Amino acid sequence: MSIRRLYTILLLCALHVCPLHAQDDESRQLLNEAEEAYQIGKVEEAQKMLVGHVRNMSSAQRIRGYRLLALCFLALEQPEEAKKYAANVLRENPYYSPTVDYPPRFIDMINEIKQGLVNTITTASSQAESLAEVPVPATLITEEMIRNCGGQNLQEVLAAYVPGMNIIDCNNDINIAMRGIYSTGQEKILIMLNGHRLNSYCTNIASPDFSLSLEKIKQIEVLRGPASSLYGGVALTAVVNLITKQGADVDGVKIKGGIGNYGQLRGDFIFGKRYFDLDVLVWGNLYGNKGQMMDPPDYLKEDNFHVPYDTITIGRIGNKPSFDFGVQLKYKDLQLLYDTHFSEAIAPFSMSTIANSYNHDRYRKINGYSPSFASKSHHVDLSYGRKLGNVDLKGTVTYDNSDLIHYQVVSDDPLPQLGAILSINTFDNLSLNPFNNPGLFRFISGTEQNIGGQLKGDYNYINTHNHKGTLTFGAEYSYFQLDDIRYTLGYDFMQLRQELPMISEEGKGQENSYNGFIQLKHKWHSFILNAGLRYDHKRRADGVKLDEFSPRAALILLQPKWNLKLSYSKSFVDAPYMYRKIDQLLPLLVNSSLIKDDLSGIQLSPEFVHSIQLTFSSLQWAKGLNFEINGFYNKADNLIQTHTVEHYNEGINKTVGIEFMGNYRQKNFTADLNLTWIHTISANVTIRQIDSNNNTPAIASNLVLNWKPIPNLNLHSHILFESKQTSYNLDFRKLLTLTSSDKAPTDPSNLGDVKEEKSVEDLMAALGEYLVFSKEMPARAIVNIGAEYQLDRLSFGFNVRNLFNTRYYRSGMNTSLVPQKGCWFIFDVAYKF
DSSP: OOHHHHHHHHHHHHHHHOOOOTHHHHHHHHHHHHHHHHHTTOHHHHHHHHTTTGGGSOHHHHHHHHHHHHHHHHHTTOHHHHHHHHHHHHHHOTTOOOOTTSOHHHHHHHHHHHSTTOOEESTTTSSOEEGGGOSSOEEEEEHHHHHHHTOSSHHHHHHHHOTTEEEEEOSSSEEEEETTBOOSSSOSEEEEETTEEOSOTTTOOOOOSTTSOSTTEEEEEEEESOOHHHHOTTOSSEEEEEEEOOHHHHOEEEEEEEEESTTOEEEEEEEEEEETTEEEEEEEEEEEOOOEEEOOOHHHHHSSSOOOOSOEEESOOOSSOEEEEEEEEEETTEEEEEEEEEEEEOOSSSSGGGOOOOOGGGSOOBTTBOSEEEEEEEEEEEEEEEEETTEEEEEEEEEEEEEEEEEEEEESSOOHHHHHHTTOOOOSSGGGOGGGSSSEEEEEEEEEEEEEEEEEEEEEEEESSSEEEEEEEEEEEEEEEEEEEEEEEEETTTEEOOOOHHHHHHHOEEEEEEEEEEEEEEEETTEEEEEEEEEEEEEOTTSOEEEEEEEEEEEEEEOSSEEEEEEEEEEEEOOOHHHHHHHHHHHHHHOTTOOGGGTTOOOOOOEEEEEEEEEEEEEEEETTEEEEEEEEEEEEEEEEEESSSOEEEEEEEEEEEEEEEEEEEOSSEEEEEEEEEEEEEEEEETTEEESSOSSSOSEEEEEEEEEEEETTEEEEEEEEEEOOEEEEEEOHHHHHHHHTSSSOTTOGGGSTTOOSOOOHHHHHHHHHHHHEEEEEEOOEEEEEEEEEEEETTEEEEEEEESTTOOOOEEOOTTOOOEEOOOOEEEEEEEEEO
């Protein structure tokens, strides 16, 4: 299908679902007259004008109408009726915040509804609902909580508040894991901006890095568990939805600048305003640093391999600063979102578990980039909603464009053994074999675009005292294409192998998918049934068709002070397009004599996760105290693991765990605590079977405290504890040594202590023990502190990460132990106009 034709179809769909009705003018006139009556004291007249008419107005007008009705009933001393209409305001807009111009009683009422698990989110069921009614365990992170933890990027904020999430380091990009499942890039968790997917359609990656500004965020909604029943692929282990502020929340201009050690520079700008029916929000963010230089870890010096360079650099962003710029416009029921962001991260080590130091500055620049992992994305989302009787309809068209750079150092030193592993044996001149030369690197880049359309609706089929029922339905179409791809090797730090046109042509491709979903939510007295099913159909570039069903079901018992949930969900994520193409193109890359017919590649399949969860939540058992306890069982199949540079569906992961999350709120003091225990029943790392966690602590805990000793001063701290961890990964150095041996890999003499004859199964197990290392990382406690002082419109902030400069390591997939940041601090100043 041509792009022009697809644009035309989507435009027609948008026009079809976005009609403008003359009744808008009548409704606006009615609201204006009612507001005028209220202002001059004719409260009963204003109330009678609106009752029975508001529900048929547009969304923006319904907010005005319900708000005015709440004010009227407050003035008439009918607080219960006022609370009902105030709740309707929050149902229409879960993120509504009244300005100081409204009566204090109304402001308090809105805030009370939003407090104590009456907070509402939209991510779990595609409709506004309280946390008590959410069908899966969920974590809500407010703007205040973001400030209190001192997190400098999304990764740090999520790790501080979401039980089951822990930071991992795969020696390339900023990454995070959920319940022990992760990949080399963050591709298992769906990250959205106001419901718009940010994950790449080519790699499935969305890094929780500095390219996602925190200043624009009002709250973060996190679903802890598989969520394909609503969101399809990528929502394998969790969903993170970033909800932006509205222009009315900002009501002006705020600028912020920061400076810190290791060359840190930060700048933020946000503008927001509401003009009658038009709400405007504009934001911008820049962040850069030079990274922390340190000596290579001791374990490198203990190996037989040469250490090429005497320093490594930790946490370096890149030569270009990360940025995030965007605009959001809301006019009545029409909404436009545009966001562009860029990130570049420099790896501390060379490729894979070779994991050696390297001289970054010796390598040539390609397309303006030195060795790094970079991406630049544009996202556009246009939506229109309309209420037709008991049905709320919303149509959305989307466009996404991304440029991807994967420029990776393989080794400063020659690695002829790697050429043997990749079966490179057809070079007439051995000096032309890149692996026989120093300064070896690989470069991958691509340009992708995706066009999509969605139509969804909510039908309230019953609404009585005992029964409330909503049927949610929707359909979606997506068209993806990779317009350009480069995949090549380089050597001698500056030389590029001649690029083959066939690689570029074979790498390009188009894929399309469509899906439909349905979800039933029925409340009967204190019980809620929430069940859903989604069907996904995808046609891959090679013609392979995928058909997947993703079910979800939850039973909820609601009580005034507690609730209990039992839920099951299944999710899937298709193998990333880039993985499939890299595996297909690898033979062509290393052996130019191959022809097109040989490019069959490895047929990667989708990954799957099944999850059963039992959740108990309490509400205000003591004043200001709420907590949640969740037990889960996860079963993951077909997980993709990376070997040398190729990928295989060979991973399994069965885990059980308990998650605790609690918060305590008082006027001048808040505390947020989470604690996670997780145990791996069975898993594997390539050919080695394990029954313990891999790069995931058995026990992890976060405590975030905030204290306001005087009205304008906030003091906060974040204490992280993680028990000892074990990292299991393919030991590339042993693999290189084994490959250079004249004996067969399974010869017992290669396997250390294995001397006696054994069966093939025993020898393979011994080979797994030999080739897959297990390295321990001690338990650690990391302390972060910060402060913020408000002086009228001017504010000062100071944040310190790793206060005691604790030296510790993390790891991830297909890498070694990576040293983490020491003591980093940043000072910032902000002014609100």
